[in-house]
Amino acid sequence: MAAPGAVEAAAAEPGGAAGPGSLFRPLSAEDGEQRPAEIESLCMNCFRSGVTRLLLTRIPFFREVIVSSFACGSCSWANTEIQSAGRIQEQGVRYTLAVTSRQDLNREVVKTDCATARIPELDLEIPAFSQKGVLTTVEGIIDRAVAGLEQDQPVRRATDEEVASKIEEFIGKLKQLKEVHSPFTLIVDDPSGNSFVENPHAPRKDDALVVTHYRRTPQQAAMLGLEGEELEEKPADAVEDLRDEVLQFHTNCPECNAPAHTNMKLVQIPHFKEVIIMATNCDSCGHRTNEVKSGGAIEAQGTRITLRITDPSDMTRDVLKSETCRVEIPELEFELGMGALGGKFTTLEGLLRDIRELVERNPFTLGDSPVPSKAEKLRDFVGKLGEIAEGRREAHFVMDDPAGNSYLQNVYAPEEDPELLVERYQRTFEQDEDLGLNDMRTEGYATGGGPGR
Known part of the structure; x- marks a missing residue:
């Protein structure tokens, strides 16, 4: 969930005027016509009716996004999410921000669900697809990490006191980051190219923020479902060594029929031949299986x-x-x-x-x-x-x-x-x-x- 006030803080930033009838309007406190659409929705916490608010907006110096916010009046459960309204970009993007003051904690951050966030000084990494997309701030990224770690602490204290104390110590270090007693680095890496870290000096250059665009790897393209497009862009004479890659394709679990994935790798057995090893793991029921196929033809004998x-x-x-x-x-x-x-x-x-x-x-x-x-x-x-x-x-x-x-x-x-x-x-x-x-x-x-x- 985004930090409280993240959307309101974003709306306070000035932006350019949109043309008449524009579906995506800039985030602006001056624009009284920019009102979210409200839809009655089912609360997945208490299964009563709640309200989802959708805001189609344009972030200045970035692109169009859809901000959704759900609130339940019965159980007070709330949730926010952000989705890119555009297509996956031609290249991935990596933002490297040097946080040196408390003002840097207020920078807006758009983090999609396929983006990875890292703080190298603490060896902290928030993996891709572990959180929903969010419009928040640098401080909000830290708060979400703290909330995620604190969620299971009562159970850990009851089952493994040593692990719980180590996590508690790490949470303390995360909270100290918000005091900015010493500089630290926030890295947001998004292979889809749809994440964003605010440059408060835009359109001028920000010396504390480095933006790097890069070509996606085959693994990143597969994660985004772009295997076909990525392969078409490669030169016709390009030859990949499949021995160095673990290929992955989607399938259904043979036990519970839930979506699962199968990893496949070509292995050379010394003094024998090549074989194909396939392993299927199901996150829903825990079913695991592996199988070996010969990489060659049937022998003459x-x-x-x-x-x-x-x-x-x-x-x-x-x-x-x-x-x-x-x-x-x-x-x-x-x-x-x-x-x-x-x-x-x-x-x-x-x-x-x-x-x-x-x-x-x-x-x-x-x-x-x-x-x-x-x-x-x-x-x-x-x-x-x-x-x-x-x-x-x-x-x-x-x-x-x-x-x-x-x-x-x-x-x-x-x-x-x-x-x-x-x-x-x-x-x-x-x-x-x-x-x-x-x-x-x-x-x-x-x-x-x-x-x-």
Whole structure:
């Protein structure tokens, strides 16, 4: 929420006259016709009726904005927000203000929801999208940070006194900033270019304020939903190294169907090949999942990897299990079929833990009413699997992948590993059928013609 009086302070600044019938009028105390529109709205605090006031105005030496203010007469809950009335600018903008006096605390600040505010002297950062857009002052930015930190202090004092005392000390430092005993710096960085810090000397230069315009990075463009526009502006011969980037795209959570995002990265596994790692996180229900896809084609031969587990250190070996891979542990007469657990890039210990969780989650085996003999066998299996994971039982771990896209780390690479056996074999007709290769035709296609031409 903006500091009290922020909008009134903005309205007190003189501005130029607007033409007749102009939708956005300058902020001016002289203009009696500039009245906000009032709309009856639902209060999200008590669910009774309140009033939203909308003011379409032009900030002098800046641009048009929409200021909205909600107030509920029943529960006294209030909220203010500001939105840019224009489009996203061609370049991002960064304002660096040296605050040296109390007058600097009264400078107007337009901070959009995608802007980041920082005070380097205190290592304070207000991340993008953590607050709504606001029309306030420098002092208001500090007050909002203090209010946000104080909000959960009663709970922290009850659960973690040490953390609460450290935050209380930091809040004290923030409040001291408003006394301006020593200079500090406020940085407002907005990739959309729609934030603003007032220059009280405009149109003359302000020596305390540095305004920097910059070209957005691909990550910032993606955050603003401008991936397509940013890519079109790049030279045709520009080649990006995707190994250095984590790509992100929006999706829906498979558990609760709420909007979520998936991170994707191309990784080169030493002495193997490139793979694509994808991780999905849902902020609504907390669901997390990760999956690995091969970055290359299906190999000409299948691969069978056999590891003899003899030492607890074997549990730290990296494992890439593709979704076409079967896993066997002969000593336990156990086989995990193709497609189970999906693609995984983890350690041997992590894969054994996932197998154990898969077995324990099955309601027909270890649920409320299983067959006693079957439940006993599965409990015995889980116990032996735990002994293997802890290095107290020797066993063979077999990965059979007809697509040839699975991997188990050779800790002696590039030398041979005495406990690791890698075999290549020709796939059977049934295995090719499972991979969809029998009906796949890639030869005989000419430019402009169909198959066989």
